[in-house]
Amino acid sequence: GENQVDIIITSYALITKDLLHYNDQKFYYLVLDEAHYIKNTKTKLYQAFLTLKAQHKLCLTGTPMENHLGEFWAQFNFLLPGFLGGQRQFTKLFRTPIEKHGELERKQLLNQRIKPFILRRTKDKIATELPPKTEIIQTLRIEGKQAELYESVRLAMDSRLKDIIADKGLKRSQIEVLDALLKLRQVCNHPKLLSLDGAKKVNQSAKLDYLMETLPEQIDEGRKILIFSQFTSMLSLIEDELIDAGIGYVKLTGSTTKRQEVVDKFQRGEVPVFLISLRAGGVGLNLTAA
Template sequence: AKGTTKLRELADKLKDFQEVTTVPVPVGLNATLRTYQHQGLNWLQFLREYQLNGILADDMGLGKTIQTLAHLLIEKQHGRLTKPVLIVAPTSVIFNWANEIDKFTPQLSYQVLHGSKRKDNFACLENPEELETKVDIIITSYALITKDLEYYTEQKYYYLILDEAHYIKNTKTKLYQAFLSLKAQHKLCLTGTPMENHLGEFWAQFNFLLPGFLGGQRQFTKLFRTPIEKHGELERKQLLNQRIKPFILRRTKDKIATELPPKTEIIQKLRIEGKQAELYESVRLAMDSRLKDIIADKGLKRSQIEVLDALLKLRQVCNHPKLLKLEGAKRVNQSAKLEYLMETLPEQIDEGRRILIFSQFTSMLSLIEAELIEAGIGYVKLTGSTTKRQEVVDKFQRGEVPVFLISLRAGGVGLNLTAADTVIHFDPWWNPAVENQATDRAYRIGQDKPVFVYKLIIENSIEEKIQKIQQNKAELAKALLSEEVSDNKLSLTDDILGSLLSPLS
């Protein structure tokens, strides 16, 4: 009877529903929300108030993470977040969540459950009420949730949030069944993939969020999927859109272009693990001891070539172990950046984006190329050895392929690629000016669409350290990342070299 009364109260409340109310942005959020992000926050609050679940489906790069964190911060401040929130994301972005919490909502406590020693931190799952182990947010990956499921099913969550929710598109998988077995007061899906093209995935997400709302799978196929996909029936499509409209919020870049700056820069921090991290560590140790000997022998000033060579090797490991000429490295087929790229590219192409990918290593472009071929993604490529430059450029400009691979040396200059709206710098370039020039050549900023620039940086690695130097000592950074020995000698001090060669963790 209690359930029925609750339902009746909710039905009465919904009857009186006029519009989504505006909520104040929470105090202590270290960011200014754009108008559309504030509207997203209002919508998330509306869903929670009416005990409904939904999909936040904004285009990639529009800030789904920050809208979600602002919402959770309100929940904590109003004393509603008494059980943990569980966020499940692809392995490549779980640390991104941690970084964004630190940056935007430091009042929220969290625990990342990942890696071979993750069981050491399972206390937050096993005793969520105890003060020492209690956290607001638990973050884990799709890969691990099925392995550790027994620990998660014991628990009741305040929110269950699936990031990149197209991971649950197949209802027959173990993963999908796992999510149906978890108990949560509220559920939220985040995805940038437009659903219109994939009605089956759509049903799968709604069946997780609001079971029964779109009927059973066979019924849904009969009523909506077949008429819309096979016969292109517009009325059915409108009917479906009407039914799901309150539960899905999707803003595309084009719709809110006026609110976006001409250029949005996103520094995408990634973490290397496993064999790739071990390789980084062994190269670092070898270089560290080798350089100590050389510097002791010749002094720091006369050891420039060796220092640059050592740093180059570490930069190559950050991109992909296969760039190294070492036997051991060739056996490591693991690259955090390449995994992240191949994870996010299909989604960006689905959104209709036109993408430039810059790297200073042509061998890296070849590795990306192999992945694109395997995934069936069309591309063109421009390196120093490309003879028919204009043909390649025209093919991209005409929209025949969505991806353009460019070696920074060949492509920073004189290209007019206004068809692009997304730039990915696969590795940091020594001179921010050259990097910006590559970005801007791509854009001739007078173009009509906002541009997104992603920079892939490996956390705690030489890349991040050089980036820090770049902020304070542009000249030094330039020398460290160039491969030529300069006349104005590397003004390296022992402590800077020490920090460049410090371990990952």
């Protein structure tokens, strides 16, 4: 029974299923790690946590607010029900004046009210305590058909650019120069990224081959892997390889509608690989699982 143990460790996925077991329990401490999981007041998960009885509550999160102040209110309402008023009252007093009208006084008033209950650690305060980040740059050599394609594209672009620059001058030819560099980068990633009939037939990519050689070993070691690319089409090619290899993954691009679901799936450890486009994943991502 629950009374025979000192500590219960559970997950957000299980709490709604096991809620009946906790109804008669009065906990001394209730600690929520990654507390932003309860930011949506309309979910069964949020309602479940409101029914748990505890003498003390503690929320731990790196992102107490991702989209709007309503998410912050939800977590605070779990900690101290009514302290910031009801949801409508909070929206009227704080959220609308701060978010829509940029009222500094209301922002300061909210900060004063919540200050005694928040212990904040910013990155600059703890950066010296973090282990150093290891960066390994792996240089790969393109070979065979991919190398031949690269050279033919390079020669074609070189000839074209010389003509354009001679005609318009370098300053007025910058778009063409960038386009040429883009095409060469695409060949380096995977020939199939090029919109050329000849390139579509070249199914050889040093980067993709290396990735698929090293991934299984990394996953066996229990590593969580983030794969970034500027090209969503490259992510699609990696996706095909992952499916063939039977490797679980999630993907985040500009067209992903259920962004938080994708993030949560990776955070819960359901899949080892996260494919992310640089544009979609450049901001607002909190991936502590990686």
